[in-house]
Amino acid sequence: MAEYRALEQFVDDIYTCNRTRCGFCSVECPVFRVKRMETYASRGRMLVARGLLEGILEPSAEMQEVMDACLMCGYCQARCALENLDIFSAVRRELREAGFASPKHEQTAERILETGTLFDRPMPFRRVGTTPLYLGCAYQSKPHQVQTIVSVLEKVGLDPLVSDEVCCSYIISAVGFEEEFQRAQARFRQVYGPHLEKEILTVCPTCTATLRDEYGLQVKHALVAVAERLPGMTIKPINRRVTYHDPCHLGRMLGVIEEPRQILKALGMELVEMEHHGVFSTCCGGGGGVFDVDRALAVEVAKNRVRDAVAVGVDIIVTACPTCQPTLLRGAGRLVNELGVFVDVLDLWELLDQALD
Ligand code: SF4
Numbered sequence: 001m002a003e004y005r006a007l008e009q010f011v012d013d014i015y016t017c018n019r020t021r022c023g024f025c026s027v028e029c030p031v032f033r034v035k036r037m038e039t040y041a042s043r044g045r046m047l048v049a050r051g052l053l054e055g056i057l058e059p060s061a062e063m064q065e066v067m068d069a070c071l072m073c074g075y076c077q078a079r080c081a082l083e084n085l086d087i088f089s090a091v092r093r094e095l096r097e098a099g100f101a102s103p104k105h106e107q108t109a110e111r112i113l114e115t116g117t118l119f120d121r122p123m124p125f126r127r128v129g130t131t132p133l134y135l136g137c138a139y140q141s142k143p144h145q146v147q148t149i150v151s152v153l154e155k156v157g158l159d160p161l162v163s164d165e166v167c168c169s170y171i172i173s174a175v176g177f178e179e180e181f182q183r184a185q186a187r188f189r190q191v192y193g194p195h196l197e198k199e200i201l202t203v204c205p206t207c208t209a210t211l212r213d214e215y216g217l218q219v220k221h222a223l224v225a226v227a228e229r230l231p232g233m234t235i236k237p238i239n240r241r242v243t244y245h246d247p248c249h250l251g252r253m254l255g256v257i258e259e260p261r262q263i264l265k266a267l268g269m270e271l272v273e274m275e276h277h278g279v280f281s282t283c284c285g286g287g288g289g290v291f292d293v294d295r296a297l298a299v300e301v302a303k304n305r306v307r308d309a310v311a312v313g314v315d316i317i318v319t320a321c322p323t324c325q326p327t328l329l330r331g332a333g334r335l336v337n338e339l340g341v342f343v344d345v346l347d348l349w350e351l352l353d354q355a356l357d
């Protein structure tokens, strides 16, 4: 029987789930909501893990497809008491060792290791300042958004220092490419070395969680710093009725739930909550590399999240993530005919910049 060293450390969790089978993880798993098949929810993935451990199942392309369809959004883990996400990454590690990994993910890992970035950077942004600000690849690929963020930080009295940076490489770790992740992490430490001992301001939720949890760095999401500085500032109110989509990493994993809401209220907006929000928010569809391997699934997940907004009578979603905003916009675009309305998706940083003018 094959040895599955990465999985064996989670044997207690896997059997606990198999014995419990409570299913709290499943109902709002965004992938289960689309596929309606148990295999695609955490409970089903845990059975796959057990099947591998007991030699009942062999690694296969079908198993890889099931694991690649996980958004790594952490909804199941928030509903459960187990290490769900680490177990899914371990299954992916085992599958890759057995020769089953998506060529797309292989290309992504190669690209990050070769170029230090996940996306094209038109012109890497740099700024002399005093407080290290790590932008991350997604924002570095969107110069206009970077200008907006820096403008907001300046307006609230911060002096961001943007220096050379490389990708945090979250995606390589999430899909189970452990050895590549270690190499990418070593390069990050080399390039970002001068700032590693300081508190680093961050803007991408996924980078923030990765730098904190995988690299052990002291990070502070810049929205938290902004929320602390807003009271007493002159604000031009934006009178809109909106809902807020919590990015999985920002809300569920980093606990930055109240600050974006405080900001929206301070900007004069009426906030209507969707049924699933805060710790139990659901994914936009852009997580876990799913968009790279199954674009149709990612779009269906995004459409469901947009439907959540429409269900509470709102046609503006505000969010604060360079992945969530374009993903939700894609879903909103595909729903125009069905809903007869275009649900707009706005970036909280843009709103802050307008209101602080
Ligand atoms: S993954 Fe957790 S919540 Fe889901 S069935 Fe297993 S024990 Fe229950």
Ligand code: SF4
Pocket (backbone or CB within 6 Å): 025, 028, 029, 030, 031, 032, 040, 041, 042, 045, 069, 070, 071, 072, 073, 074, 075, 076, 077, 084
């Ligand atoms: S991480 Fe998200 S997509 Fe994956 S099984 Fe859990 S709830 Fe479903």
